[in-house]
Amino acid sequence: xxxxxxxxxxxxxxxxxxxxxxxxxxxxxxxxxxxxxxxxxxxxxxxxxxxxxxxxxxxxxxxxxxxxxxxxxxxxxxxxxxxxxxxxxxxxxxxxxxxxxxxxxxxxxxxxxxxxxxxxxxxxxxxxxxxxxxxxxxxxxxxxxxxxxxxxxxxxxxxxxxxxxxxxxxxxxxxxxxxxxxxxxxxxxxxxxxxxxxxxxxxxxxxxxxxxxxxxxxxxxxxxxxxxxxxxxxxxxxxxxxxxxxxxxxxxxxxxxxxxxxxxxxxxxxxxxxxxxxxxxxxxxxxxxxxxxxxxxxxxxxxxxxxxxxxxxxxxxxxxxxxxxxxxxxxxxxxxxxxxxxxxxxxxxxxxxxxxxxxxxxxxxxxxxxxxxxxxxxxxxxxxxxxxxxxxxxxxxxxxxxxxxxxxxxxxxxxxxxxxxxxxxxxxxxxxxxxxxxxxxxxxxxxxxxxxxxxxxxxxxxxxxxxxxxxxxxxxxxxxxxxxxxxxxxxxxxxxxxxxxxxxxxxxxxxxxxxxxxxxxxxxxxxxxxxxxxxxxxxxxxxxxxxxxxxxxxxxxxxxxxxxxxxxxxxxxxxxxxxxxxxxx
Numbered sequence: 001x002x003x004x005x006x007x008x009x010x011x012x013x014x015x016x017x018x019x020x021x022x023x024x025x026x027x028x029x030x031x032x033x034x035x036x037x038x039x040x041x042x043x044x045x046x047x048x049x050x051x052x053x054x055x056x057x058x059x060x061x062x063x064x065x066x067x068x069x070x071x072x073x074x075x076x077x078x079x080x081x082x083x084x085x086x087x088x089x090x091x092x093x094x095x096x097x098x099x100x101x102x103x104x105x106x107x108x109x110x111x112x113x114x115x116x117x118x119x120x121x122x123x124x125x126x127x128x129x130x131x132x133x134x135x136x137x138x139x140x141x142x143x144x145x146x147x148x149x150x151x152x153x154x155x156x157x158x159x160x161x162x163x164x165x166x167x168x169x170x171x172x173x174x175x176x177x178x179x180x181x182x183x184x185x186x187x188x189x190x191x192x193x194x195x196x197x198x199x200x201x202x203x204x205x206x207x208x209x210x211x212x213x214x215x216x217x218x219x220x221x222x223x224x225x226x227x228x229x230x231x232x233x234x235x236x237x238x239x240x241x242x243x244x245x246x247x248x249x250x251x252x253x254x255x256x257x258x259x260x261x262x263x264x265x266x267x268x269x270x271x272x273x274x275x276x277x278x279x280x281x282x283x284x285x286x287x288x289x290x291x292x293x294x295x296x297x298x299x300x301x302x303x304x305x306x307x308x309x310x311x312x313x314x315x316x317x318x319x320x321x322x323x324x325x326x327x328x329x330x331x332x333x334x335x336x337x338x339x340x341x342x343x344x345x346x347x348x349x350x351x352x353x354x355x356x357x358x359x360x361x362x363x364x365x366x367x368x369x370x371x372x373x374x375x376x377x378x379x380x381x382x383x384x385x386x387x388x389x390x391x392x393x394x395x396x397x398x399x400x401x402x403x404x405x406x407x408x409x410x411x412x413x414x415x416x417x418x419x420x421x422x423x424x425x426x427x428x429x430x431x432x433x434x435x436x437x438x439x440x441x442x443x444x445x446x447x448x449x450x451x452x453x454x455x456x457x458x459x460x461x462x463x464x465x466x467x468x469x470x471x472x473x474x475x476x477x478x479x480x481x482x483x484x485x486x487x488x489x490x491x492x493x494x495x496x497x498x499x500x501x502x503x504x505x506x507x508x509x510x511x512x513x514x515x516x517x518x519x520x521x522x523x524x525x526x527x528x529x530x531x532x533x534x535x536x537x538x539x540x541x542x543x544x545x546x547x548x549x550x551x552x553x554x555x556x557x558x559x560x561x562x563x564x565x566x567x568x569x570x571x572x573x574x575x576x577x578x579x580x581x582x583x584x585x
Contacts (some may be wrong), residue, residue, distance in 0.1 A: 010064045011167055018071055018175050021047060025076065026182050040076065041089050047072050048097055055101075063160075067168045069097055070149055074142070075175070077124045078132040084125075091121045098149060120145040135176060142172045199274040201251055202258045207523070210273035210281055217285050218333035221326060228326040229284040229292040230340040233261065233299065236318045236352040238278035239518070249310050254278065256308040257317055264298050276521040279344075289325040289357065296321050296355050297362075304353075318353035320344060325358065342498070381436055381540060382566045384553060390560055391467055392423055393436035416443065420456045423463070433464040436494070441472040450482070454489050469494045469514055476505035483509035494540065497528055507535040517553055517563070518543030529556035 028040050051069040055062045073094040077087065098117055120141060124131060131138050146168040150161045197209040205213075214230075221228035235241075235257055242250035258280070261272055265282060275281045284292045300319065307314040322344030330336050343356040355362045380389040416439070423435040443449060453466060468491055470479075483493060494512035497503035507513075513532040515525050532539040541553035544563035553561050 007163075007167070010061065011170060014064060014068055014071075014167075014171050015174050017068065018171060019178050021072060022075070022175055022179050022182065026179075026186065030186055037086060041086060044072065044076050044090060045093050048093060052097060052100065063156075063164055066101055067146075067164060067171070069101075070094070070146060070168065071172060071175070073097060074145055075172075075179070077121065078138075087121075087125050091125075094121065102152065115148075117145060117148050120148065133180070135173070138176055139169060139173060143169060146172075202255050202274055204258055204272050204274040204280065207273065207275045210275055210283075213271075213273075214283060214333050214337070217283050218326065218330075218336065221285055226286055227288050228336070229287050229289055230324055230336055231282040231284060231292060231296055232275075232322045232340050232344040233280045233282070233319045234276075234321075234344055234348065235278040236320055236348075241315065241317075245310075245313065245315070249313065249315075252310040253308055253315060253317060256310060257303070257319075260302050260308070261299055264302050265295070268295060270295070276523075279521060281340075289323070292323060292325070293355070293357055296323055296357075300353075300355065320347040320352045321355040322347055323355060323357045345498075379562055379567065380432065381560050381562045383560050384541070384550070384558055387566055389432055391434045391436040392432045393438075393562055416449065416452060420452075420460075431462075433462065434467065435463055435465075436467040436469055438469045438471050441470060441474040444468070444470050444474050444482070445478050450485060450489065450491075453491060457489070464490065466491045467494050467512065468492065469496065469512075471496045471514075473498045473503040473506070476502060479506045479509045496542070497524075497531075504531060507531060507537065510535075510537055512538040512540050514540050514542055515553070515556060515558065516542045517549045517561075518545065525552075525556060529558075533557055 025040060025043070028036050028043065048069055051065045051072065054065045055069075058065070073090065076090050077094070095114065095117060098114065102114075123141060127137075131141055143165070146165050150156075150164050150168075153161060156164070197206050198204065199206050217228055220226070235253070238250065238253070241253055258272060258274075261280065265272060268284075268287075270282050270284055273281045273283075284295070287295070300321065303317060303319050307316045322340050322342070324336055324340040324343055326336050339358070343359065346356040346359070346361060347354045350356070350361050379393055381391040381393050382389050416437075419437055423437060437453075439449070453468075457463060457466065468486065470493065473495065479493070486493060492511040493509060494514055495503060495506055495510050496514035496516060513528050515528045517525070520528070529539055531537075538560065539556065539558045541549075541556070541558040541561035542563065544550050544553055544561040544565040546565060549563070550561070550565045
């Protein structure tokens with residue numbers, strides 16, 4: 001093999017070997033291991049030691065190994081992970097191995113080589129960001145480094161030393177562009193990962209990242225027998241803020257609210273995830289439930305302290321919170337998450353601006369109260385396609401004095417006898433022969449319900465059929481036991497699922513699933529829609545107030561719905577805020 005062929009083979013092998021080294025370095029650099037920088041330093045020194053051994057084992061290729069050794073030690077000095085500590089380790093490594101390989105030189109030759117390398121290391125440390133990105137400056141610096149290494153080596157003739165310098169620069173140039181291409185790919189990946197893992201509006205961590213970190217935190221806590229607390233927060237009456245001030249102001253309120261919560265949570269190392277429209281979730285590993293409760297109290301106080309400033313507006317905002325800690329019987333994170341979600345909805349049902357911890361609600365008498373009137377009225381369930389009435393149903397709203405608007409009630413039930421009286425009058429007025437009646441799980445389990453409905457049907461000639469809408473998930477056994485008896489009396493069963501997953505077992509006994517466009521989270525809406533489609537059930541959308549919500553309901557596959565989108569009820573007008581009894585119909 002002639003000299004040129006041998007040089008070409010050695011250069012190609014060196015380029016490929018260094019490319020593999022750079023690739024692994026990049027993987028360690030971008031990994032999430034807590035000691036990734038230390039692992040990189042160990043790898044650098046380890047590879048340099050290996051190349052030193054190779055010089056002693058294979059003397060004919062000593063110069064090839066030395067060139068590679070200088071590259072291996074030099075290029076990490078331009079890494080994005082550099083700080084003074086790692087500069088010291090890597091710079092010392094380069095000088096140490098250079099000293100070892102220059103041991104046969106005279107003192108002035110050694111001093112010349114070392115002073116050049118120390119100067120180059122200083123320049124690298126000071127300008128590494130610029131040198132890493134500019135090929136010409138990088139090549140000039142590498143030329144200075146390798147010249148200081150090979151020129152004092154008088155045991156080689158000048159053609160050999162110049163050839164080694166040029167070979168080094170060739171390998172360095174090829175790997176400069178390779179490393180730059182890797183960084184471009186990493187930047188694109190990081191940008192895509194940020195888009196997936198962070199909410200574009202608030203820059204809070206996304207639901208996708210929450211699920212990933214939540215499962216990991218649960219597994220870690222269970223394995224090490226450590227506590228894990230989940231806290232969910234929901235901005236009270238956020239839809240009214242959007243409707244009253246507009247969506248741009250609503251977006252600004254979301255961001256301002258997040259920043260205020262972060263000011264409380266970040267000092268404790270807690271990250272906030274945006275898991276719904278106006279809903280946030282916080283994972284609190286290593287905290288006992290009492291400590292987490294104090295943190296939640298601090299969050300509430302921070303929100304109540306002063307109004308949020310949005311431009312020239314000052315908007316009072318409160319939050320409802322649910323909190324649960326991991327129990328030994330929790331099979332997975334979903335069980336813990338479901339309990340926390342149920343506690344959040346307990347806080348909302350019990351007046352908002354409060355905290356429910358493992359089913360216990362705080363501050364029932366120590367919260368910012370909102371004066372309101374309550375009104376009940378009938379509203380038809382209509383087909384989504386052509387808005388034809390199907391059922392006569394009941395609904396309710398309450399007046400929110402702070403927002404000067406009627407709020408759709410999310411937790412509302414009327415006594416059965418009173419509801420039936422309303423429905424009979426509605427069926428006569430609308431000439432609809434089918435009515436929908438909402439009942440709680442407790443009312444559904446009452447053995448007196450079926451005889452009461454049968455007796456009412458016999459006395460209401462204008463009604464042929466009842467759709468019984470269960471708004472809280474009963475046990476599967478209860479639904480299975482009652483379904484056939486209800487069906488025999490022309491009573492269909494519909495269900496609005498709650499947070500737990502037990503409702504999936506009820507699907508074979510139902511005719512319809514209900515999705516609430518106002519109060520169900522988007523992931524819950526999609527789960528209900530998917531279950532209806534899989535089981536071949538009708539999907540009915542409640543709370544369809546706007547064109548946008550109607551479009552969402554159609555996308556979910558709803559065939560019927562109710563709300564102001566179909567027909568706006570004529571509601572009382574409040575004429576005096578100071579006297580709650582002055583209402584004009």
